[in-house]
Amino acid sequence: MLPNHFDDDVAAHYDETHAPQFDPVVIARTVDLLAELAGDGAALELAVGTGRIALPLADRGVPVSGIELSTAMAERLRSKDRAERIPVTIGDMATTRVEGTFRVVYLVYNTIGNLTTQEQQVACFANAAAHLEPGGCFVVEVGVPDLRRLPPGEDARVFSHAPGYVGYVGYDRYIDLVAQQAESHHFRAEGSHISEVRTQFRYVWPSELDLMARLAGLALRNRWAGWDRTPFTGGSPSHVSVWQTAAG
Numbered sequence: 001m002l003p004n005h006f007d008d009d010v011a012a013h014y015d016e017t018h019a020p021q022f023d024p025v026v027i028a029r030t031v032d033l034l035a036e037l038a039g040d041g042a043a044l045e046l047a048v049g050t051g052r053i054a055l056p057l058a059d060r061g062v063p064v065s066g067i068e069l070s071t072a073m074a075e076r077l078r079s080k081d082r083a084e085r086i087p088v089t090i091g092d093m094a095t096t097r098v099e100g101t102f103r104v105v106y107l108v109y110n111t112i113g114n115l116t117t118q119e120q121q122v123a124c125f126a127n128a129a130a131h132l133e134p135g136g137c138f139v140v141e142v143g144v145p146d147l148r149r150l151p152p153g154e155d156a157r158v159f160s161h162a163p164g165y166v167g168y169v170g171y172d173r174y175i176d177l178v179a180q181q182a183e184s185h186h187f188r189a190e191g192s193h194i195s196e197v198r199t200q201f202r203y204v205w206p207s208e209l210d211l212m213a214r215l216a217g218l219a220l221r222n223r224w225a226g227w228d229r230t231p232f233t234g235g236s237p238s239h240v241s242v243w244q245t246a247a248g
């Protein structure tokens with residue numbers, strides 16, 4: 001049984017605590033790329049959450065389906081306007097199958113890391129590939145591990161104290177450099193009450209993702225530093241990668 005870190009309380013505050021990710025500019029760039037890749041085909045979002053990307057992508061005319069582990073997150077999505085357009089299957093994105101094939105399958109906002117073993121991440125690539133039509137694309141947005149920034153003897157990096165987060169800060173602690181395990185600590189302040197949510201994640205390098213894609217029969221088509229499609233370099237803190245199946 002996979003741990004579900006996105007319970008009712010987290011789901012209730014998700015959109016507000018992740019406000020920078022809901023910035024219309026961020027959403028428009030993300031949706032521009034996904035809509036372009038989808039063309040006149042359909043899209044499947046792994047870990048669809050509260051519909052941050054699925055709903056605006058559907059607004060562009062793309063039929064979107066989702067897989068989501070947390071019923072609380074799926075219920076938040078269902079409570080939104082016109083959410084009935086997005087069929088959501090509750091389950092693990094590494095193994096859950098939905099009906100049909102898709103032009104694009106996507107997994108954004110570092111969520112590949114929520115699968116905390118290499119085996120699960122490999123299975124997720126295989127599952128994404130199994131949902132793709134010939135020539136279809138799998139898109140992943142994920143950070144590059146931050147290890148180079150850690151001075152000797154330190155094991156943690158603050159990842160957010162940005163303006164725009166409402167009383168929200170967080171840091172990542174690297175706990176196992178062999179199994180590539182880390183833990184995010186998210187703090188939310190409401191008045192004098194501070195709550196903490198910890199989520200374990202498996203950080204993964206671009207080259208390892210390319211190998212997982214290859215095992216799933218996919219080849220790298222693009223790698224950018226972000227949704228604005230700037231070039232990816234050795235100094236990029238994150239990437240948006242697109243792998244493609246062979247055309248039929």
Ligand SMILES: C[S@@+](CC[C@H](N)C(=O)[O-])C[C@H]1O[C@@H](n2cnc3c(N)ncnc32)[C@H](O)[C@@H]1O
Nearest residue numbers: 006047048049052068069070073092093109114
């Ligand atoms: C950071 S949120 C991202 C949600 C949405 N994709 C977005 O960009 O706003 C991570 C989501 O992944 C879901 N999740 C985590 N592990 C999962 C798994 N194994 N299968 C399906 N969903 C999963 C969580 O429940 C949560 O909704």
